[in-house]
Amino acid sequence: MHRLVYFSNANLDLSFSAIEGMVEMSAERNRLRRISGALLYNGLNFLQILEGPRQALTPLYLQIRTDSRHSGVVKLVHERISMRSYPDWGMKLVCDAPEHAAATREAAPREDGLSAMVDGFFRFGQAAAFAELR
Template identity: 40%
Template structure:
């Protein structure tokens, strides 16, 4: 089992209809490729964790790199994991306000990341915990 965590910036703000279309497309493809995960969108940014076979995630990442809806793709984690964290979700989703996105535990601007080829297990743990807790909490009104 493998997981990939990345962040990117939308080229333009997405409407609810555009987000819905993106999610439907992702869910269908993810089910076909046996990929599970979660997506957070807020303040014009995406943060996503996906899990599955390494080859399927490599294919997905290649498609993400050429997707014209976002720029500045930053890979935060790409490694083997013992098991899935989002077993039942082909793509969990939760929209967030700009303020919520900026105050998410562990969030930093991509420019602030000191990405070096070192063991990211502590970073992976923090990001995974953040994604799990954020997706599971009810949205604020």
């Protein structure tokens, strides 16, 4: 079992309903591939956590890197894990964009390193300097 985490810049033309649709379709496909995970969105960027068999994650990540709905994809983590953080989520949207946070806020399972990464993503994503990376 492996975990892959990446960060990217959301396409500014992407609507929130399009993101929700993307997550819904991904959840169904991921379950068939025995992949679980979460897509975190802060209004500007994505942080996606994918867990599953390495032979399923590698081709999925290669496909994700070329997706036009985001840019600047950077792999942050690719590690072997003993158990999933998101065993029941084919894909779940966790959002901290101010206009959508209340509708999608989920209590994400936490691990020490993963928790810090998620918390840092939402704090950092609100900083004005972050937008300059786009």
